[in-house]
Amino acid sequence: MTMSTFDYDLFVIGGGSGGVRAGRVAAESGARVALAEEFRMGGTCVIRGCVPKKLMVFASKFGPATGEARDWGWEMGDGTFDWSKFRPNLHAELSRLENIYRTNLARPGTDLYDARATLKDAHTVSLSNGQSYTAKHILVATGGRPFIPDLPGAEMGITSNEVFNLDRLPKKILIVGGGYIACEFACILNGLGTHVTQWHRGPQVLRGFDDEVRGHIAELMLAQGIDLRVGVSPRALERCDDGRIRVIGSDDHKVVVDEVLWATGRKPNSDGLGLEDLGVEIGERGEVVVDDYSQTAVPSIYAIGDVTDRINLTPVAIREGAAFVETVFKGNPTKPDHEMVASAVFTQPEYGTVGLTEEDARAQEPIDVYTATFRPMQKSFIDRQEKALFKLVVSQESQRVLGCHIVADGAGEMIQLAAVAVKMGATKADFDAAVAVHPTMAEEIVLMKSPTRSD
Structure with a gap:
């Protein structure tokens, strides 16, 4: 198959930050580019992660600040948080950002497909709308997804994907997990007035970070009123007659809450793409295995971002996307720099x-x-x-x-x-x-x- 017979020079699967950056920069360099996204442009960061989370962080700080303001001499009441006012504004902002992503991609001539993409062979992408296209290079940038543990009643819980879409703010919530997502949402919801219980199966939260800092943050969270318990995890979830959820812990401790938020880690989103059938190596956690230049074992297929499970941060995925374009389309072999990432x-x-x-x-x-x-x-x-x-x-x-x-x-x-x-x-x-x-x-x-x- 010669280059002239390909529909595109590059087909990107996934419309998150890494895939969008790679697609846009490649198109600006003159490549014929297509991108498929099955959900919403912007990926986890813009739609279900960094951006809405940070907006909720901002909102959650005003509650505790009112108490501090009185101590500084301001005359003011406690106030209450109106989720029904905040949520539509949040979603309007996410839609605005999504449109920017679409505009920036379309401007240099990228073809956008709102469809799920799978790989038919090393140069062919099949879309859920029935269309198929060929490409000289295929870039997998499908990100990651929340992991939900396999235990009775687990389906009653929500993940960080759904927390931004809640109809109402829960009065009581159990957050399961001890990573940064769990700790961030514990602080956010606590600040918004929700009674937060957090269970983590390990001996301390924020595994992988500095030990002294981990202990310091745990103490701060407890001082804020978060009911943080380590060494405990859910054994089963049951629906109460009033619609709430009863959670039975591994230590037989029980808690009844309005919502359970699973923040028990994330997995690379590599399932069902057809990668293994083509000879692409998939690691133990489901990560797409790549070399220093983001190339898989199949020369025409590359992967960047969280699906590779290297450093799962948006700016890193963007750097990996830019390095991919430098390597493949600009003749300048470039390794993404993963050292000293803040x-x-x-x-x-x-x-x-x-x-x-x-x-x-x-x-x-x-x-x-x-x-x-x-x-x-x-x-x-x-x-x-x-x-x-x-x-x-x-x-x-x-x-x-x-x-x-x-x-x-x-x-x-x-x-x-x-x-x-x-x-x-x-x-x-x-x-x-x-x-x-x-x-x-x-x-x-x-x-x-x-x-x-x-x-």
């Missing part, structure tokens, strides 16, 4: 992180650890006990900052700037040389002079 967990307060945890760094080499834990001025003035945490993990030999961790209001904003320095290989002396901006919380990052502990 991220934020939008608990309240937020957690921003870049680089190594203390545990991972110590396993690698001797280190010095610098920490500062304190009540920010805004909290101490009104006698709030909430503490911020700043932490630097430093190589003893090179004095490079190997990891930076911040738990504080605005930590997501702060870590983006700190990530530039850490990515460049800044040393502790480079941090010390920067003059503090006073009075701010962020100044602590350049004021920690002596190690809290060393190897």
Whole structure:
């Protein structure tokens, strides 16, 4: 099959951030591009993830802020949150963003298909509307989906996909899981006035993150009134006569709630695409196995984003999509850079992180650890006990900052700037040389002079 016989140079399966970036940039470079999306353009991030979640984070902060405002001297009542007013505004914003995605893709001439796509062979895509198209290159960017455990009554629960579409805000909810999604929604719903119980089967929340930070955030969540219980998981769900859900725990503890939210992890969305039949390798978790250039075992098929289960972050998927276009369509072989990727967990307060945890760094080499834990001025003035945490993990030999961790209001904003320095290989002396901006919380990052502990 020669290039002239292909319908397209590139067919992208999946309209999330990574697939859209790859499709748009390839089309702008002159390639003939098509993209198929079975649900809504924008993918998990825009429609069911980062964007609506962050908007709910913003909304959830106003409730606790009213109490703090009174302590600052403002005359105001408690107020109540009106979900029926917030939800239509949320969905209007998501529709606006989806239209932007469609417009940006269509402008350079990309053909869009609102249909599910599967692979017929290494160069042929079949759509659920009955159409089939050939392409020289196929890019799988189908993302991931929530994992729901297999136990009696599990279908009564919802996932992060459905939480934005609830008809009403639950008065009581059980959140199952201890990852960042579980902890974020626990803080969000707690802030909106829902009574939140959170169960996590492990010994501490936020597995994979820095241990000291994990404990710090757990304490903050408990102090906010979240009923966080570790070492427990659901055994079964039962429907009560009044329509609520009774959940029986592994320790026989029972709780009755209006909703159960499964936040028990995510899986790559690779099922039913026909990949294995073509010789594409699928890993144990369902991830599409790719090389450093996002190419699968079938030369014409590539994959990027969460379906590859490398680093499951929207900006990473976008970088992978751009690197794919550089490699395949611009003759510039480019590996996506997965080193020193910053991220934020939008608990309240937020957690921003870049680089190594203390545990991972110590396993690698001797280190010095610098920490500062304190009540920010805004909290101490009104006698709030909430503490911020700043932490630097430093190589003893090179004095490079190997990891930076911040738990504080605005930590997501702060870590983006700190990530530039850490990515460049800044040393502790480079941090010390920067003059503090006073009075701010962020100044602590350049004021920690002596190690809290060393190897």
